[in-house]
Amino acid sequence: MVAVAPAMPPAAKPAVVPSSPNFSCGPCKKHPGWSPDNLKNAVLGRSHRGKLGKDRLKRAIDETKALLELPDDYIVAIMAASDTGAVEAALWSLLGPRPVDVFAWESFGKDWVTDCLKQLTPLDARSFIAPFGQLPDLHQADFTHDVVFTWNGTTAGVIVPDGDWIPDNRQGLTICDATSSALAVPMPWRKLDVITYSWQKVLGGEAQHGILILSPRAVERLESHKPAWPVPKIFRMTKEGKLNKAIFEGETINTPSMLCVEDALSAMAWARSVGGAAGLAARTQANFKALADWVANTPWIDFLCQDAAVRSPTSVCLTLAGPDWTHVSAEDQAAFCKKIVALLEKEGVAYDINSYRDAPPGFRIWCGSTVEAADLAILTQWMGWAYATCRAEMKAAA
Ligand SMILES: Cc1ncc(COP(=O)(O)O)c(C=O)c1O
The missing domain is CATH 3.90.1150.10 (Aspartate Aminotransferase, domain 1)
Structure with missing residues (x-):
C-alpha cells in the first residue's frame, strides 16, 4: 500500500507559552517589570495645578525631551484625547495659510485625509493615498505646501524609511503622526515641524493623553496665523495671538489623569534602563x-x-x-x-x-x-x- 503524504506535516503542539500573550498593536504590552506598585507616587486626589501635580507633569515633559533626544528648541505638551487629540489640535490650529498635501496608506492616515479634505473647509488640500501594504510616492510632496503624514502606518505595516525626501529649506510645515514609530525607530526630528504620539503604543503606557511636539517654525505659524474655522478649547495653544507657553511647561489645557502620567513616567524610567x-x-x-x-x-x-x-x-x-x-x-x-x-x-x-x-x-x-x-x-x-x-x-x- 502506498502511503499518502499529508498536505501539511502536522506541527507538534509547543510545550511552552510566551511569558506574556499581549501582542496587541495598541494599547500595547506594558513594559517588563510593570506593576501597579509603579504608580504609588501618583499625585491622586490633588489638583494637577498645585505644585506637586505641576512638577509631575513638567517632569513627564522634560523626560520626554531627554528620551527622544529632541533638539533644544523643540517644545512638548501633554494633550487630551491621545494621539488623535494631538494630531487634530495641530491640524485645527496650524493649517490654512498654505495648500496642504496629505499622504495616507492605512486607516489612521486616511482619518487625517478626511480632516483636511472634508472637515477643515475651505482648505486647499490634496491627498496621495496608497493601498494597504504600499507607500505612496512621497516625492510628490510640494514643500511650498504643508505636508501631513503618518510615519508608521500601524494598520498596514508600512513605514517611512527616512527623512531624506524632506528638504531642510522647506517653506511649509511637516506634520507627522508618529504614534507607532517615535521611540521605536530613529526619527529625523529637524525634518519634522509637528510630531505627535500617544503613550499607549511604543511605551506601553495608557491611552487618552497625547504628546505634541512643535518646532520653532510651527510655533511661528501658531503665532502668525488665525484659523478660518472655530478651534475648540481643547485644541487652543495660543492666548491673544501668542503661544500659551504654560501648556508646554505642564499646565495642561484641561484635567489630565495623574495616574496615566505616573504610568508614563514609569515607562520612561524603564526605557532609560534599557538604553x-x-x-x-x-x-x-x-x-x-x-x-x-x-x-x-x-x-x-x-x-x-x-x-x-x-x-x-x-x-x-x-x-x-x-x-x-x-x-x-x-x-x-x-x-x-x-x-x-x-x-x-x-x-x-x-x-x-x-x-x-x-x-x-x-x-x-x-x-x-x-x-x-x-x-x-x-x-x-x-x-x-x-x-x-x-x-x-x-x-x-x-
Ligand atoms: C498611526 C496612528 N495614528 C493614530 C492612532 C490613534 O491613536 P489614539 O487612539 O492613541 O488616538 C493610531 C492608533 O493605533 C495609529 O496607529
Whole structure:
C-alpha cells in the first residue's frame, strides 16, 4: 500500500507559552517589570495645578525631551484625547495659510485625509493615498505646501524609511503622526515641524493623553496665523495671538489623569534602563527579526508589505501566502485567520493579533520594545501549530 503524504506535516503542539500573550498593536504590552506598585507616587486626589501635580507633569515633559533626544528648541505638551487629540489640535490650529498635501496608506492616515479634505473647509488640500501594504510616492510632496503624514502606518505595516525626501529649506510645515514609530525607530526630528504620539503604543503606557511636539517654525505659524474655522478649547495653544507657553511647561489645557502620567513616567524610567531611544530601537529590531526569520522559512505566510525597505518593524502585518491561498477569497481567508487567532487566544498564547478591521485579512503582531524577542519566537512555533490544526480541520470539513 502506498502511503499518502499529508498536505501539511502536522506541527507538534509547543510545550511552552510566551511569558506574556499581549501582542496587541495598541494599547500595547506594558513594559517588563510593570506593576501597579509603579504608580504609588501618583499625585491622586490633588489638583494637577498645585505644585506637586505641576512638577509631575513638567517632569513627564522634560523626560520626554531627554528620551527622544529632541533638539533644544523643540517644545512638548501633554494633550487630551491621545494621539488623535494631538494630531487634530495641530491640524485645527496650524493649517490654512498654505495648500496642504496629505499622504495616507492605512486607516489612521486616511482619518487625517478626511480632516483636511472634508472637515477643515475651505482648505486647499490634496491627498496621495496608497493601498494597504504600499507607500505612496512621497516625492510628490510640494514643500511650498504643508505636508501631513503618518510615519508608521500601524494598520498596514508600512513605514517611512527616512527623512531624506524632506528638504531642510522647506517653506511649509511637516506634520507627522508618529504614534507607532517615535521611540521605536530613529526619527529625523529637524525634518519634522509637528510630531505627535500617544503613550499607549511604543511605551506601553495608557491611552487618552497625547504628546505634541512643535518646532520653532510651527510655533511661528501658531503665532502668525488665525484659523478660518472655530478651534475648540481643547485644541487652543495660543492666548491673544501668542503661544500659551504654560501648556508646554505642564499646565495642561484641561484635567489630565495623574495616574496615566505616573504610568508614563514609569515607562520612561524603564526605557532609560534599557538604553534610552537607541536601546528601544535595538529591542524593536531584535523583535522584528524573530518574526522575519520565521516568515523567511514559512511558505504559508508573508508580509503584507512586499518592499523590505518600507516594512514596519513595529506593527508587523502578515498575510496568508503560497499556492494554497491564491484562489481563496478574502472572506474565506479572513475566516481562516480568525480561527487561528481564536485558537491562540484560547490557548493563552496570543491576544489581539488579528489584522485591523479595514485591512486585508491576516495577522498584526506588535514587535515594539515592551515585547520580548523570546516570546515572539515562541509565538511563531504556536502559529505553525495553529495553522496545521486549522488546516486539518478545514480539510476534514471539506
Ligand atoms: C498611526 C496612528 N495614528 C493614530 C492612532 C490613534 O491613536 P489614539 O487612539 O492613541 O488616538 C493610531 C492608533 O493605533 C495609529 O496607529
